[in-house]
Amino acid sequence: MTERNPDGNDKRQAPYFNPGPWMGTKGPTRLKAPKKAPPPPHPSDLVTAAGHLVVPDFFAEAPAMRAAIDAHFNNPTAHGPDTHQIWNYWHVPDMYTYLRTLPRKVISAELMGSFWNHLAAWTRANLNCVPSDAYLSLYIDGCRQELHNDALNGHFGYVFSLTRWRERRFSGGETVILKPGALGQSTAGGGAMAGSSFYDLVPADFNQLLIFDDRLPHAVRQVNGLMDPLEGRLVIHGHLRRAE
Numbered sequence: 001m002t003e004r005n006p007d008g009n010d011k012r013q014a015p016y017f018n019p020g021p022w023m024g025t026k027g028p029t030r031l032k033a034p035k036k037a038p039p040p041p042h043p044s045d046l047v048t049a050a051g052h053l054v055v056p057d058f059f060a061e062a063p064a065m066r067a068a069i070d071a072h073f074n075n076p077t078a079h080g081p082d083t084h085q086i087w088n089y090w091h092v093p094d095m096y097t098y099l100r101t102l103p104r105k106v107i108s109a110e111l112m113g114s115f116w117n118h119l120a121a122w123t124r125a126n127l128n129c130v131p132s133d134a135y136l137s138l139y140i141d142g143c144r145q146e147l148h149n150d151a152l153n154g155h156f157g158y159v160f161s162l163t164r165w166r167e168r169r170f171s172g173g174e175t176v177i178l179k180p181g182a183l184g185q186s187t188a189g190g191g192a193m194a195g196s197s198f199y200d201l202v203p204a205d206f207n208q209l210l211i212f213d214d215r216l217p218h219a220v221r222q223v224n225g226l227m228d229p230l231e232g233r234l235v236i237h238g239h240l241r242r243a244e
């Protein structure tokens with residue numbers, strides 16, 4: 001026969017009266033404050049930890065900047081010396097091969113001013129740095145940067161992409177950035193390492209801002225594929241210095 005509590009409940013069931021923990025041996029219950037979500041990591045901490053930081057959809061007027069570049073390269077038979085003989089074919093043997101110019105020679109001063117102000121405000125607020133220079137660079141077939149650092153050029157490097165990356169028909173063009181600590185890990189005998197164990201490959205996605213530690217060895221993988229500038233790797237890049 002089933003044993004029953006005074007109110008008739010089956011004793012095998014859970015106690016019909018829960019005295020609460022304040023009646024037990026564990027002492028008084030203390031209400032715990034709800035756990036606060038940890039604050040998001042600061043951008044400068046992210047750069048320190050990973051060596052670089054990627055900010056997608058950086059500038060609302062990126063499509064207008066790209067439209068200016070398209071207009072510049074379109075209709076090549078109508079190009080004149082004043083408007084188009086502005087590109088520096090920068091070739092340092094075994095080191096750099098690409099074309100570069102000042103962005104304001106292709107993109108209007110108003111639009112570049114707007115970009116510059118946005119970049120300066122973002123880098124000042126997030127990295128306590130401001131941009132010091134800017135190049136507009138074009139990589140077509142065979143263009144690249146070999147491994148180097150910019151330790152004397154700035155605190156951080158930046159690369160803002162105006163490349164139609166997702167529609168690209170070339171290979172290469174990623175920014176190569178050595179992982180912080182990779183060499184130390186390798187020389188400490190931590191095991192076999194190769195390729196992306198040593199570095200990160202950062203695509204030049206359209207309207208993406210890449211920030212990286214200027215002291216880290218970095219490069220641009222050789223672009224292989226096309227000669228058409230409209231289908232090349234197009235970026236605005238430079239360096240950031242500590243804000244005064």
Ligand SMILES: [Fe+2]
Binds near residue numbers: 148149157218
């Ligand atoms: Fe560099």
